[in-house]
Amino acid sequence: MLVRKIPLRRMPSLSNMVKMMDYNLVRSKRKTLALYVRQDGSLEVRAPLKTSKGYIEDFIKQKQDWITATRSKLSDRQETKKTVQISAADAARYKKQAKEYLQLKCRYYSELMGLRPSAVRINSAKTRWGSCNGKGEINFTFRLIFAPEELIDYVVVHELAHLKEMNHSSSFWAVVEQTMPDYRERRKRLREHQHQFEFIVT
Numbered sequence: 001m002l003v004r005k006i007p008l009r010r011m012p013s014l015s016n017m018v019k020m021m022d023y024n025l026v027r028s029k030r031k032t033l034a035l036y037v038r039q040d041g042s043l044e045v046r047a048p049l050k051t052s053k054g055y056i057e058d059f060i061k062q063k064q065d066w067i068t069a070t071r072s073k074l075s076d077r078q079e080t081k082k083t084v085q086i087s088a089a090d091a092a093r094y095k096k097q098a099k100e101y102l103q104l105k106c107r108y109y110s111e112l113m114g115l116r117p118s119a120v121r122i123n124s125a126k127t128r129w130g131s132c133n134g135k136g137e138i139n140f141t142f143r144l145i146f147a148p149e150e151l152i153d154y155v156v157v158h159e160l161a162h163l164k165e166m167n168h169s170s171s172f173w174a175v176v177e178q179t180m181p182d183y184r185e186r187r188k189r190l191r192e193h194q195h196q197f198e199f200i201v202t
């Protein structure tokens with residue numbers, strides 16, 4: 001979860017005032033410092049190659065309140081998250097059902113949008129609801145069929161729109177909006193849904 005992105009500038013030193021918390025430092029050619037709180041609550045700092053440790057740690061100390069708030073939000077979420085355990089055989093069955101269902105959905109929206117995928121496939125992806133490649137093939141995760149129908153529809157329209165625009169530019173969103181004027185609301189709800197529901201294949 002990305003949260004703060006600020007340009008590099010001088011900050012007053014807070015060293016010695018607060019005890020340093022553990023963090024993971026990832027350096028790269030980037031130009032700004034960014035702080036991430038991972039799903040497990042751990043802290044990751046992404047920093048330019050030459051930013052000093054003192055500067056980075058001052059930055060973390062300045063963001064302490066935000067880090068604490070984000071961690072507590074995460075743990076609340078973890079507590080309300082529904083985890084469903086399914087067997088590999090069940091997963092295979094769900095994949096088959098998902099294929100039939102999502103192919104039907106694709107056919108319906110294909111007609112409406114005038115965009116036809118070359119294939120519709122089902123995978124078991126955990127973090128992506130769907131994807132579309134340069135060959136015009138669309139993939140959906142079987143997990144999608146457990147989402148409310150209006151959110152499934154949004155994912156289908158989103159992936160079909162990629163047949164026209166292989167990016168997330170404003171022209172891409174215009175294609176989505178044309179078919180689904182309330183897509184913003186659905187997209188927001190889909191993110192919430194992702195945090196509320198988890199499948200574990202055992």
Ligand SMILES: [Zn+2]
Pocket residue numbers: 158162167168
């Ligand atoms: Zn997309």
